Structure formats: structure tokens, C-alpha cells
Amino acid sequence: MKNVVVTPEVAKEHGLTADEYARIQATLGRDPNITELGIFSVMWSEHCSYKSSRIHLRKFPTKGPRVLQGPGENAGIVDIGDNLAVCFKMESHNHPSFIEPYQGAATGVGGILRDVFTMGARPIASLNSLRFGRPEHPRTPFLVEGVVSGIAGSGNCIGVPTVGGEVFFDECYDGNILVNAFTLGVVRHDRIFRGYASGIGNPIIYVGSKTGRDGIHGATMASGEFDEKSEEKRPTVQVGDPFTEKLLLEACLELMKTDCVEGIQDMGAAGLTSSTFEMASRAGTGFVMHLDRVPQRETEMTPYELLLSESQERMIIVARKGREQEVLDIFDKWDLDAAVIGEVTADGIARLLMDGVTVAEVPIAAVTDEAPIYDRPVERPAWQDDLNRLDLSALPAPSDLSESWLALMSCPEMADKKWVYRQYDYMIRTNTLVAPGSDAAVLRIKGTRKAVAISSDCNPRYCYLDPFVGGMLAVCEGARNVACSGAEPIGLSDCLNFGNPERPEIMWQFRSAIEGISKACETLAIPVVSGNVSLYNETMGKGIYPTPTVATVGLLEDADDRVVSWFRAEGDLVFLLGAERVDVELGGSLYLKQVHGRVAGVPPAADLAHEKRLCAFLKSAASKRLLASAHDLAEGGLACALAECCITRPDGPVGATVTNPFPESVRPDFALFSENQGRVLVSCRPADGAALLAAASEYHIGISQLGTVGGDTIVVADIARLNTAETYKAWSEGFANALGFGE
Amino acid sequence: MKIAVLVFPGSNCDHDAYHALKHVVSVDAQFVWHKEDSLEGFDGVVIPGGFTYGDYLRTGALAKLSPVMGAVRRFADGGGPVIGICNGFQILLEAGLLPGAMIVNESLKFICDYVTLRTETSRTPFTRTIPEGTRLRIPVAHYQGNYFADAETVKRIEGNGQVVFRYCDVAGNVTSEANPNGSVSSIAGICSEKGNVVGMMPHPERCTEPEMGSADGRLLFESMVSWIKENAR
Numbered sequence: 001m002k003n004v005v006v007t008p009e010v011a012k013e014h015g016l017t018a019d020e021y022a023r024i025q026a027t028l029g030r031d032p033n034i035t036e037l038g039i040f041s042v043m044w045s046e047h048c049s050y051k052s053s054r055i056h057l058r059k060f061p062t063k064g065p066r067v068l069q070g071p072g073e074n075a076g077i078v079d080i081g082d083n084l085a086v087c088f089k090m091e092s093h094n095h096p097s098f099i100e101p102y103q104g105a106a107t108g109v110g111g112i113l114r115d116v117f118t119m120g121a122r123p124i125a126s127l128n129s130l131r132f133g134r135p136e137h138p139r140t141p142f143l144v145e146g147v148v149s150g151i152a153g154s155g156n157c158i159g160v161p162t163v164g165g166e167v168f169f170d171e172c173y174d175g176n177i178l179v180n181a182f183t184l185g186v187v188r189h190d191r192i193f194r195g196y197a198s199g200i201g202n203p204i205i206y207v208g209s210k211t212g213r214d215g216i217h218g219a220t221m222a223s224g225e226f227d228e229k230s231e232e233k234r235p236t237v238q239v240g241d242p243f244t245e246k247l248l249l250e251a252c253l254e255l256m257k258t259d260c261v262e263g264i265q266d267m268g269a270a271g272l273t274s275s276t277f278e279m280a281s282r283a284g285t286g287f288v289m290h291l292d293r294v295p296q297r298e299t300e301m302t303p304y305e306l307l308l309s310e311s312q313e314r315m316i317i318v319a320r321k322g323r324e325q326e327v328l329d330i331f332d333k334w335d336l337d338a339a340v341i342g343e344v345t346a347d348g349i350a351r352l353l354m355d356g357v358t359v360a361e362v363p364i365a366a367v368t369d370e371a372p373i374y375d376r377p378v379e380r381p382a383w384q385d386d387l388n389r390l391d392l393s394a395l396p397a398p399s400d401l402s403e404s405w406l407a408l409m410s411c412p413e414m415a416d417k418k419w420v421y422r423q424y425d426y427m428i429r430t431n432t433l434v435a436p437g438s439d440a441a442v443l444r445i446k447g448t449r450k451a452v453a454i455s456s457d458c459n460p461r462y463c464y465l466d467p468f469v470g471g472m473l474a475v476c477e478g479a480r481n482v483a484c485s486g487a488e489p490i491g492l493s494d495c496l497n498f499g500n501p502e503r504p505e506i507m508w509q510f511r512s513a514i515e516g517i518s519k520a521c522e523t524l525a526i527p528v529v530s531g532n533v534s535l536y537n538e539t540m541g542k543g544i545y546p547t548p549t550v551a552t553v554g555l556l557e558d559a560d561d562r563v564v565s566w567f568r569a570e571g572d573l574v575f576l577l578g579a580e581r582v583d584v585e586l587g588g589s590l591y592l593k594q595v596h597g598r599v600a601g602v603p604p605a606a607d608l609a610h611e612k613r614l615c616a617f618l619k620s621a622a623s624k625r626l627l628a629s630a631h632d633l634a635e636g637g638l639a640c641a642l643a644e645c646c647i648t649r650p651d652g653p654v655g656a657t658v659t660n661p662f663p664e665s666v667r668p669d670f671a672l673f674s675e676n677q678g679r680v681l682v683s684c685r686p687a688d689g690a691a692l693l694a695a696a697s698e699y700h701i702g703i704s705q706l707g708t709v710g711g712d713t714i715v716v717a718d719i720a721r722l723n724t725a726e727t728y729k730a731w732s733e734g735f736a737n738a739l740g741f742g743e
Numbered sequence: 744m745k746i747a748v749l750v751f752p753g754s755n756c757d758h759d760a761y762h763a764l765k766h767v768v769s770v771d772a773q774f775v776w777h778k779e780d781s782l783e784g785f786d787g788v789v790i791p792g793g794f795t796y797g798d799y800l801r802t803g804a805l806a807k808l809s810p811v812m813g814a815v816r817r818f819a820d821g822g823g824p825v826i827g828i829c830n831g832f833q834i835l836l837e838a839g840l841l842p843g844a845m846i847v848n849e850s851l852k853f854i855c856d857y858v859t860l861r862t863e864t865s866r867t868p869f870t871r872t873i874p875e876g877t878r879l880r881i882p883v884a885h886y887q888g889n890y891f892a893d894a895e896t897v898k899r900i901e902g903n904g905q906v907v908f909r910y911c912d913v914a915g916n917v918t919s920e921a922n923p924n925g926s927v928s929s930i931a932g933i934c935s936e937k938g939n940v941v942g943m944m945p946h947p948e949r950c951t952e953p954e955m956g957s958a959d960g961r962l963l964f965e966s967m968v969s970w971i972k973e974n975a976r
């Protein structure tokens with residue numbers, strides 16, 4: 001690369017537009033050399049610069065009394081009291097996972113773990129939100145197998161439990177799967193570290209794996225659309241080494257117990273370049289870096305390659321001057337490379353040398369602060385009105401409602417995900433109080449009485465039909481899921497997956513979803529503390545459904561207040577919260593999609609004030625120990641939620657008989673499967689029934705006693721009934737059957 | 744009483760074993776780095792699970808070369824109680840302290856789940872207070888937990904009473920359906936001829952408190968404590 005002459009064509013091959021290239025020339029006052037061009041191209045890529053999304057992301061509410069670190073760092077941090085905080089973030093690894101599912105997913109997990117431990121936090125749990133194409137698409141089973149084993153291969157080896165998530169299938173993901181990984185860690189307030197290259201003269205220390213040629217231009221790849229040649233992009237996918245990452249995790253946490261560290265950041269997308277430039281940018285400093293001192297696993301690497309490599313398991317540490325040896329000794333103990341490769345300077349310039357010769361010299365601000373920001377055109381899609389049209393009266397009524405109900409229970413979206421999570425170590429670190437399968441996973445915080453509840457949520461059909469409402473509902477569902485576990489939602493991380501932002505319709509989806517998320521977060525007082533944007537999820541002009549996944553974190557002051565989603569005991573009473581919500585809402589429903597093959601209409605309405613009261617009530621009822629179970633009504637409405645309460649019980653399925661909360665004038669299939677929001681099925685011991693009713697009225701929550709737990713059938717009035725054993729079988733085998741994963 | 748929890752590069756159940764010993768069973772536990780070559784002053788040894796050296800070679804094949812394994816061998820030869828859990832079991836097999844080998848699960852997939860074990864012998868320090876036939880609910884989490892030994896070895900360890908645990912159904916019946924990984928004779932755990940070295944794939948350290956779904960794992964550590972107390976007299 002040394003002798004490549006930089007021309008506008010070379011810049012274009014680097015994904016830079018003519019305007020962007022002109023801007024580089026203007027800011028430098030000269031043509032960049034190839035190394036400098038490489039730096040600009042990755043730092044100005046969509047993935048690193050957020051150039052299309054930044055102006056919209058500012059709308060998120062990011063502050064709150066518990067927020068110790070909002071967006072802009074490696075991860076967000078929220079106070080949980082007693083000098084402890086939780087540190088978390090969700091991040092996408094979509095493009096690499098489609099090209100090479102095992103390594104793509106594995107390095108996605110590895111990357112998000114580093115984002116969390118670089119802040120000083122010990123990772124204690126991970127979630128994954130996965131979206132695949134149609135189960136019958138020839139590539140889907142291969143991608144599912146690869147992604148799941150990649151997540152397992154990384155998380156299990158590093159020893160952080162994978163405790164939950166989502167698995168969703170739709171043909172819109174046939175050419176662009178989504179792999180969104182979330183990790184939460186626990187950190188002491190006085191041990192929080194940030195990515196600052198501060199302290200003039202402080203040494204810059206490289207630690208971790210050696211640098212190779214893998215993943216060069218990964219960030220640029222993740223900022224472009226796919227075409228039929230995408231599978232030829234394998235060399236831009238990084239390869240993970242979870243064993244080394246485990247060593248790096250332990251070595252970093254050991255180092256952080258000393259006071260040697262001024263700042264620390266992991267090398268993620270755009271590797272050495274983004275980590276050093278971002279750290280200097282935050283601190284308002286510059287640096288000198290000797291690239292020949294970077295530990296290398298290949299020979300003859302050029303400055304360009306060293307700067308752009310995305311080799312995994314590497315970190316940059318800015319240590320306090322004079323403490324270098326202590327840092328090197330700790331990494332030596334863990335058999336990891338560590339080398340002093342430069343130092344912090346005062347002049348705001350990045351000076352990169354190779355064997356003593358300057359190979360690049362650029363102002364930090366030119367690369368970071370002056371990166372382009374686009375206010376891209378926004379236009380409501382012409383197809384939206386057609387999409388929102390839905391004449392329910394024209395919908396044929398199924399001849400056998402029980403059969404339709406069973407079909408929904410066994411469809412891969414609803415079916416048991418044990419095939420997936422059985423491959424994840426979800427128990428390691430012995431904190432998992434509520435394992436995968438409930439509304440949220442619950443983890444204890446050792447040494448305290450506290451626990452955290454975490455859930456990842458998004459209904460892409462709702463977001464497609466109305467991204468503003470869909471965005472609100474994603475937040476509401478996340479909040480409801482952690483509240484159903486007895487927790488108070490205290491923070492959220494988002495992972496915004498969209499198509500090509502250069503299309504005004506996509507930008508409309510993007511802007512609308514952000515506005516929806518923002519509005520819901522404001523009303524529910526849940527700050528957005530971290531997140532990630534993944535654009536260009538398109539293949540040959542076909543975009544995915546807008547998929548703004550949110551990961552919600554809730555806090556339980558007393559872990560013993562936790563509530564599970566399944567019915568516990570025969571004879572318990574069953575109540576519906578939000579029972580007054582009886583307008584038929586089938587737009588974007590699972591019933592419409594699975595039984596009638598349609599994605600149309602408008603999504604269910606979001607009532608934010610109701611959701612807020614509902615969350616407060618659930619937390620209060622949990623702390624009074626009034627709830628035996630609580631399960632949010634989501635895809636498949638009352639019928640599917642009821643069946644889930646019955647068959648997900650770890651001690652074996654149990655039946656239940658309930659009445660129909662809808663007026664008799666409502667078509668029975670609509671009553672069963674309508675997806676009205678803000679509803680929760682709860683059960684309690686018979687003795688607690690009166691207290692529960694009183695508490696609900698105190699919070700102005702509509703509540704209706706629907707029936708009781710017991711028997712071996714699941715019955716909704718005289719509308720439909722299922723046998724528990726048959727339903728359990730269909731549900732537990734549905735996932736493997738749909739994907740052809742027989743025993 | 745002082746129990747060593749060995750830490751190799753890639754050990755990841757070390758904190759869990761430490762927590763179970765120190766905070767649940769309430770004995771003094773200490774981490775011992777794999778480069779140490781002495782276990783002087785310790786009364787028991789736990790080799791925890793994990794992915795030592797990434798399992799990039801055969802599981803346990805590199806960890807057996809660590810200096811601390813020489814000390815483990817001497818400790819075992821002296822009759823001290825040693826338990827290897829999951830990857831720790833794999834290390835004991837590679838070190839030749841226990842017979843047999845591990846291969847990949849029959850399903851070719853990692854399995855994390857609760858299983859039921861039947862206690863086959865009370866003659867080890869870790870099962871002395873657990874009556875034979877007792878069923879224990881303990882989780883497994885492994886990719887290579889399919890225990891294998893040739894027919895002659897299996898016959899020998901069966902005859903010597905070296906099978907400590909077998910996978911069984913909730914009623915205690917040893918069936919192929921209840922065998923999660925394809926292990927020969929449904930073997931989940933074995934011991935040395937003398938009985939003081941035990942290896943098992945399931946994770947007792949993960950289930951010492953009821954909120955973890957079972958507290959049966961605690962019985963093994965309490966058994967070890969009672970053995971140490973008795974033998975110290």
C-alpha cells in the first residue's frame with residue numbers, strides 16, 4: 001500500500017464520497033497519503049462516525065438521577081446503590097454474521113464484553129437478539145446453527161452467562177440477518193474507567209492479541225449494502241479467540257485494582273485508529289505512536305494495515321507515567337502481549353511513525369469533530385398508506401380456533417427456544433435466579449440483597465407498520481417485561497437496525513422510531529445510556545423491517561421479590577391487568593401473519609401513562625409478595641400468553657380455565673389473538689386475591705378475575721381449548737421442526 | 744481447614760467454586776495460580792471448570808503440564824481429597840490421575856441443563872455422607888463430556904467401585920434418555936482406585952443454594968469437610 005497514489009478514485013474505493021474527499025483535502029490543506037486516507041475512511045464510515053444518525057440520536061433522553069455515564073463512552077453506567085452500578089450496552093454484528101455466522105456472532109459477543117469490562121465492570125450476563133430470514137429459506141438453518149454456536153463458543157468459554165434474548169424469523173431478513181449482543185457488568189463507583197488519553201507524557205500501552213491482517217476495513221464493510229458478491233468479503237470478517245479474551249478480561253480487571261490506569265479503551269471497529277483517536281479526542285490531547293512497536297503476528301505489515309486491522313482481543317491503555325512496568329508485569333502474568341507504543345502529547349496532533357519515519361500526521365479534531373454529519377432527506381414512504389389498510393371484516397374466520405391456537409404455539413417465533421439456549425451456559429457465575437424462558441432474566445448481585453432483571457425487545461412488524469408507535473411499544477414491552485419480574489426499569493440500551501439511510505423512506509423510519517423510543521423513555525423515565533446504530537441492512541435494494549431493539553435493565557432491591565411468568569400452583573387465581581382494553585388490535589399481529597399470511601394494518605395503540613402505572617403497580621405488588629406469576633401479553637394476545645403461563649412451568653405443564661374479557665360482539669378469533677398492549681396475566685394464591693384487587697384499584701389499573709389454574713386443559717370460555725400435554729409437545733418441538741433440526 | 748481452588752489460564756468456574764466453599768459451606772478457600780508448585784498447607788483441592796488454554800488442543804491436555812499439577816499428584820498420592828469438575832475432570836484424565844477420556848457430546852452441541860445423578864458409591868471423601876442410591880439434581884455445561892473408556896477399563900472401574908455418579912431419570916433409573924451426552928455406562932463421575940481423587944462433569948459448585956434451582960451440590964462439599972475433619976484427628 002506504501003506506494004499507492006491517492007486519487008479521488010482511490011478515495012471512492014474507500015467508501016468516501018467526492019464531497020468527503022474534498023473535505024479531507026481542505027482540512028489538511030493537501031492531499032492525504034494512503035495511510036491518512038485509510039484513517040479518514042474508517043473514522044468517517046457510518047459505523048464509526050454515526051454521520052447519518054447523530055442528529056437524530058440527540059433526541060434520546062439520556063439523563064436521570066441514576067445515570068453515571070450516558071452515551072458517548074464504551075458503555076453506559078447506571079447507579080444501583082451501595083456504591084455499585086451496572087454497566088451495559090447493546091451492539092450489532094449483523095454484516096459479519098451474515099457472511100460468516102460463527103465468527104461474526106462470536107466476535108460480536110467478544111466485542112460487547114470488551115466494551116463493558118473496559119469501563120472497569122465485571123461482566124455478569126449477556127443477551128442476544130437474533131433475527132433470521134424465513135425458516136424455510138435454504139440458508140436460514142445454516143445461519144441459525146452458526147450464529148448460535150458462535151455465541152455459545154465465545155460466551156461459554158469466556159465464562160459470562162447468556163441468559164436470554166429473542167429469536168425472530170421473517171423473510172425481510174433473508175438477505176440480512178441481525179445479531180444484536182448485549183452485556184451487563186457490575187462496577188464499583190470508585191472503579192469506573194473511561195476512554196481518555198489524558199496526562200501529557202503518559203505512555204500509551206498496547207495489550208492483548210498480536211495484530212494481524214484480519215478484519216481490515218470491517219467498519220467500511222458494515223457501512224455498505226450487500227450485493228451478490230458479499231460472501232466474497234470474508235477476509236474483512238474478524239476471527240475471535242475467546243480464550244485470549246478471557247485472559248484479557250482477567251488481566252484488565254486485575255490491572256484496574258491498581259491505580260496505574262489513566263484511560264482505557266478496547267480496539268473494536270477500526271481497531272488501533274478509532275481507539276487512539278477517540279481517546280485523544282475526548283481528552284483534547286494528541287499522541288505520538290510508533291507503529292513498528294505494535295505486537296504483530298504477520299510480517300511486513302504496512303502502517304495502513306496496522307492502523308486498520310480489526311484483530312480481536314486488543315486494548316489501548318493510557319497509563320500513568322512511571323507505572324509502565326506494573327502494567328507490563330500483569331499482562332506478562334496472563335501470557336499476553338503488552339508494549340509501550342507511544343505517548344500522549346499536548347498539541348492535538350496524531351503523529352504516526354514507522355521505524356522512526358513519520359507516515360501520517362493529522363489533527364485529531366479533523367478526523368473526529370470535523371467528521372461529516374448528514375441531515376439526510378426524510379420522506380414518509382408512498383407504500384405506508386397501503387400497508388396500514390386492513391379490513392378485518394374481510395378476514396375469513398378459521399374453522400377450528402383451537403387448531404389455529406396450537407399452530408401459533410408451535411410456530412418458530414412463539415415456540416420454545418430451548419434448542420438455542422441449551423447451547424448457552426446460562427448458569428455460570430451462579431447469579432442466574434430466573435433462567436431463560438421467563439419475561440426477563442433475573443440475576444442476583446452477590447454481596448447485596450439486590451438483583452437485576454434484563455430483557456431485549458422489539459416487534460419488527462409493528463415498527464414496519466408504524467415506526468413511531470413501534471418504537472414506543474418496544475420500550476413499553478421492555479419495561480413491562482422487567483416489571484413483570486418485579487423490577488423497576490432503570491435504564492436502557494438500544495440497537496437500531498435499519499436499511500440504507502440514503503433512501504428518504506428509510507430515514508423516515510429511522511427518525512420516527514427514535515422519536516417513538518424517546519417519547520416512551522421520557523414518559524416512563526427510563527434513560528437511554530448507550531447504544532449502537534446499524535444501517536445499510538439491505539441486499540440488492542431490499543431493506544429489513546425497521547428493527548430498533550431495546551435492552552431494558554430493571555432493579556430489584558430485594559432479589560426475593562422476583563416473579564416468574566409461569567403459573568405456579570393449581571388453585572391459584574388468574575387475573576388480567578389492563579382488562580378494559582378491548583378494542584380489537586390485530587394490525588401486525590402474529591395471528592394475521594401466521595394464520596392469514598399478512599403483515600398489514602396499524603400496530604396496537606401505546607398508552608404510555610397506563611404503562612407507567614402498570615410498571616409501578618407490578619413492582620409494588622411484587623414487593624408485597626402478592627404475585628405468584630406475571631406474564632406480559634405480547635405476540636398472539638391473550639390465548640398465547642395464557643398457554644405460555646401453563647406450559648413453560650419448569651415442574652411440568654399445568655392447565656387453566658379463563659373467561660373471555662372481550663364483549664360477546666367481538667369475533668372469537670379476534671378476542672383470542674388481539675394484541676392490545678398494556679395487558680398482563682397475573683396469578684396469585686387464593687388468599688391474596690382481595691389484596692391484589694385493592695392494590696390494582698389504588699394504582700388505577702383495570703383488573704378482572706378471569707379464572708383459575710388447574711386441570712389438564714387450557715380453556716378460554718367456550719371459544720377454544722387445548723390439551724396441556726399436546727400443547728407442550730407442539731411448543732417444545734416447534735422450533736427444531738420448523739428449521740429441520742431433528743434429533 | 745484450607746481448600747485450594749486452582750486457577751489456570753481459561754479457568755472460569757473458579758469464582759463459583761470459591762463462592763460455594765467460602766460463602767456457602769463456610770470454609771477457608773484460596774485461589775492457587777497454576778504456576779505454583781506446592782500445595783503445602785491445604786487440606787483439599789478443587790480443580791474448577793472452564794476452558795483451560797481455550798480447549799484448542801484436547802481438553803486439559805495443556806493444563807496438565809502446569810507446575811501445580813505436580814503438586815496435585817503428590818497431594819493425591821498422599822491421600823488428600825481432590826475433585827476435578829468439568830474441565831477439571833478433563834485435566835485429571837489427561838494427567839492420568841483418573842482413567843478414560845472425554846469425547847464430544849453425542850449431539851455435537853454444547854449442553855447446559857439440569858440433570859439427575861444417582862450416587863453409586865459413598866467411599867469417596869466427596870460422597871461419604873451421601874448414601875448410595877441418592878439422587879442429586881446438578882447442572883451440566885459442557886461440549887466434551889462424553890466419557891469414554893475401552894471395555895476392559897470400564898469393567899475394571901465398575902468392579903473396583905470407581906463409578907461415583909451415573910446420569911439417571913428423576914426416578915433414579917439409568918436410561919439412555921437420561922444420559923445427556925452419550926457417556927459410556929451413563930458415567931457422570933469416577934474416582935481413583937483409592938477413592939480420594941474424584942472427577943465429574945456436572946457442576947456441584949453451581950447448586951449449593953436453593954435459589955440456584957437446587958442445593959444438592961452442597962452435599963459434596965460438606966462431605967469433603969467432614970472427611971477432612973475426621974482425617975485430621
